[in-house]
Amino acid sequence: MDEALLRSLTPTVIGILVRRGTDFAAAEDAVQDALVEAVRVWPDDSPRDPQGWLVTVAWRKFLDAARADTSRWHREIRVESEPVPGPGESVDDTLQLYFLCAHPSLTSASAVALTLRAVGGLTTRQIAQAYLVPEATMAQRISRAKRTVSSVRFNQPGDIATVLRVLYLVFNEGYSGDVDLAAEAIRLTRQLAAKINDEEVAGLLALMLLHHARRPARTASDGRLVPLAEQDRSLWNTRLIAEGVDVLQTALIRDRLGEFQAQAAVAALHADAQTAEETDWVQIVEWYDELVCLTDNPVARLNRAVAVGEAAGPRAGLAALAELNPALPRYAAVSAYLHERDDDPATAARLYAEAARSASSLPERDHLTRQAARLNAQLRPPPDRL
Incomplete structure (x- = not known):
C-alpha cells in the first residue's frame, strides 16, 4: 500500500467534505477513519480511484457519526437531502488547510500537531510517538486545536509566515519514533511550494534540503554528535545539495529577500566548501548581517559571532559575542x-x-x-x- 499517496490525498479529501457542509473537526475525524479503513482494505483490494474511494468512505463515516448524534438530526436530514457531488471534485483546499492548521490562535505545539494530522495525514499515535508523549495526551491536544479553529471560516485568508514557522518547527524535531519528521516537513513544504509562488516558501524548502543533505554525517556510529568542521563530507547528499542550491538561486533572483532565504544562503556556502578550511566565512558573515537586519534575532547574532570569529579571528568573535545576553541558549x-x-x-x-x-x-x-x-x-x- 502506498502510504505516501494516502498522506498526499488527506488535505484534498478534508477540503471536499468541508465544502459539502461539514465542519472542519468532523471532516478531519471522518477522513482519519477513512484512512484507517484504507490501511485495512487497500492491500487486498486497491481502488482504481484512490481519492474517490477516500471521499466516499469519509462521507459515509461522517454520516454515520451524524446519525449517532441525535442532537444533530436536523443537520443529518439536511446533508442527506442535498445532492452529493462526485468524488472527483477538482477544488484543491490544501493551502487553506495549511492556513487553518497554523492559525495564530493556536499554540506552536497545537499548530504542529494539527498540521501533521490534517495536512500530513499522520495518525494520532504516530504524532504522539514522534513527540514522545502518550497517545491520549496528543489526542487531547489535537481535539483542543480543532475546537479552537472550529469557528474560523475555511476560506478566510491565512498568514504564510505562520505556516512556515510551523513547518520549520516540524523539521527541527528531526527523527523520533517511526516517523521521520524532517523528511515529513520537507514533503509538506514541497507540497506548499507547489501551491504558492512565494520566495520564502522556496527559501524554507532550500534550507531544509541543504540541512537534510548533511544528516548522514552528523552522527557517528556510536551516536556521538559530529561538529560540522569534522564531518565526513563524502557522506553529504549531493543530490539534495544541488536541488537546494537551485531552489535558493531561483528565489534570490526575484530580489525579495527573507529570513529563510538568508539562512539557506549560509547553509549553501557551507555545502559548497569541499573542506572546512575552504569555507567562505567572510561571505557567511555578510549573510548573517542580512539576517540580523531582517529579524534582529538574538540566535542569528549568536551564529554571526561564530562566523566573525572564523572570518576575522577569535578575538573579533568574542567582541561580537560580548554584545549579546549571556543567558542566550548556546552562549556558553x-x-x-x-x-x-x-x-x-x-x-x-x-x-x-x-x-x-x-x-x-x-x-x-x-x-x-x-x-x-x-x-x-x-x-x-x-x-x-x-
Missing part, C-alpha cells in the same frame, strides 16, 4: 569554542562544562562534556611532574 558553548581558538583552554574547559549542564539534548550534553574533559586532560601536568 560559543564562548567556549572562541576561547579555545584564542588559546585559553582553561576558560574554554570551564565554559564547555557550563554549557553541558544547560544542554537541551543528551547528545549535545555528551559532546560538550567530552570537549571539557579533553581540555582538562591537556591542562593536567604530566605524571613525572606530580
Whole structure:
C-alpha cells in the first residue's frame, strides 16, 4: 500500500467534505477513519480511484457519526437531502488547510500537531510517538486545536509566515519514533511550494534540503554528535545539495529577500566548501548581517559571532559575542569554542562544562562534556611532574 499517496490525498479529501457542509473537526475525524479503513482494505483490494474511494468512505463515516448524534438530526436530514457531488471534485483546499492548521490562535505545539494530522495525514499515535508523549495526551491536544479553529471560516485568508514557522518547527524535531519528521516537513513544504509562488516558501524548502543533505554525517556510529568542521563530507547528499542550491538561486533572483532565504544562503556556502578550511566565512558573515537586519534575532547574532570569529579571528568573535545576553541558549558553548581558538583552554574547559549542564539534548550534553574533559586532560601536568 502506498502510504505516501494516502498522506498526499488527506488535505484534498478534508477540503471536499468541508465544502459539502461539514465542519472542519468532523471532516478531519471522518477522513482519519477513512484512512484507517484504507490501511485495512487497500492491500487486498486497491481502488482504481484512490481519492474517490477516500471521499466516499469519509462521507459515509461522517454520516454515520451524524446519525449517532441525535442532537444533530436536523443537520443529518439536511446533508442527506442535498445532492452529493462526485468524488472527483477538482477544488484543491490544501493551502487553506495549511492556513487553518497554523492559525495564530493556536499554540506552536497545537499548530504542529494539527498540521501533521490534517495536512500530513499522520495518525494520532504516530504524532504522539514522534513527540514522545502518550497517545491520549496528543489526542487531547489535537481535539483542543480543532475546537479552537472550529469557528474560523475555511476560506478566510491565512498568514504564510505562520505556516512556515510551523513547518520549520516540524523539521527541527528531526527523527523520533517511526516517523521521520524532517523528511515529513520537507514533503509538506514541497507540497506548499507547489501551491504558492512565494520566495520564502522556496527559501524554507532550500534550507531544509541543504540541512537534510548533511544528516548522514552528523552522527557517528556510536551516536556521538559530529561538529560540522569534522564531518565526513563524502557522506553529504549531493543530490539534495544541488536541488537546494537551485531552489535558493531561483528565489534570490526575484530580489525579495527573507529570513529563510538568508539562512539557506549560509547553509549553501557551507555545502559548497569541499573542506572546512575552504569555507567562505567572510561571505557567511555578510549573510548573517542580512539576517540580523531582517529579524534582529538574538540566535542569528549568536551564529554571526561564530562566523566573525572564523572570518576575522577569535578575538573579533568574542567582541561580537560580548554584545549579546549571556543567558542566550548556546552562549556558553560559543564562548567556549572562541576561547579555545584564542588559546585559553582553561576558560574554554570551564565554559564547555557550563554549557553541558544547560544542554537541551543528551547528545549535545555528551559532546560538550567530552570537549571539557579533553581540555582538562591537556591542562593536567604530566605524571613525572606530580
